[in-house]
Amino acid sequence: MVTSANTSYVASGIEQTEVEMKTPFQVPLALCSYVDLDAWGDWAIFDPDDEENTHKTIASFVLFLLEVYKQEDLAGQELWSRFRSDFEGWTTATFRKAVSAILKLLRDFLLYRGVWIPIDNSQIRNNLLRVVQENDYHVWTEEEIQDTSKRSPIFRTLALNSNFVEDLQAQPLTVEDIRLPPKAA
Numbered sequence: 001m002v003t004s005a006n007t008s009y010v011a012s013g014i015e016q017t018e019v020e021m022k023t024p025f026q027v028p029l030a031l032c033s034y035v036d037l038d039a040w041g042d043w044a045i046f047d048p049d050d051e052e053n054t055h056k057t058i059a060s061f062v063l064f065l066l067e068v069y070k071q072e073d074l075a076g077q078e079l080w081s082r083f084r085s086d087f088e089g090w091t092t093a094t095f096r097k098a099v100s101a102i103l104k105l106l107r108d109f110l111l112y113r114g115v116w117i118p119i120d121n122s123q124i125r126n127n128l129l130r131v132v133q134e135n136d137y138h139v140w141t142e143e144e145i146q147d148t149s150k151r152s153p154i155f156r157t158l159a160l161n162s163n164f165v166e167d168l169q170a171q172p173l174t175v176e177d178i179r180l181p182p183k184a185a
Helices: 017-022 029-034 055-071 076-086 092-097 100-111 124-133 142-151 153-159 162-169 175-179
Strands: none
Touching (some): 055 076, 076 124, 076 162, 153 162
């Protein structure tokens, strides 16, 4: 990367100043080849049903949101809720257009920050779609926490915080729980 006082250039020679003006989130250098710089940061107008979406348009949407989630330090149930909201309307066809490396990054990001996504013989896109369609947050088991801790130093670090682990294992509130006044001590 070459940097001057006003402009950063990536190895491909693409000027990033326009991207920087549109959003404070920079395209990670290692991922520039996956991204459509014109689409970077335009996530609010992204239409998952648009048949003209390319793998780069989809990657731009996914990678931009990962940068937002990182910046906002989202994890656990809050990350799950945002992911479901941001990816509402995605179908198998939308996920199918995405490059598998991008889907793997998305899956790992979510999993290692407390959104349960199985790493199994199923296709990643199918597991991601299942999470989007789930109505309830997956309550983690001790075994899932241990297994994921072995896989990821990010998860291991987050799991040192008892609030993070409590969030992973908290039962979803029912409507009755929300309506009941708190119990007096």
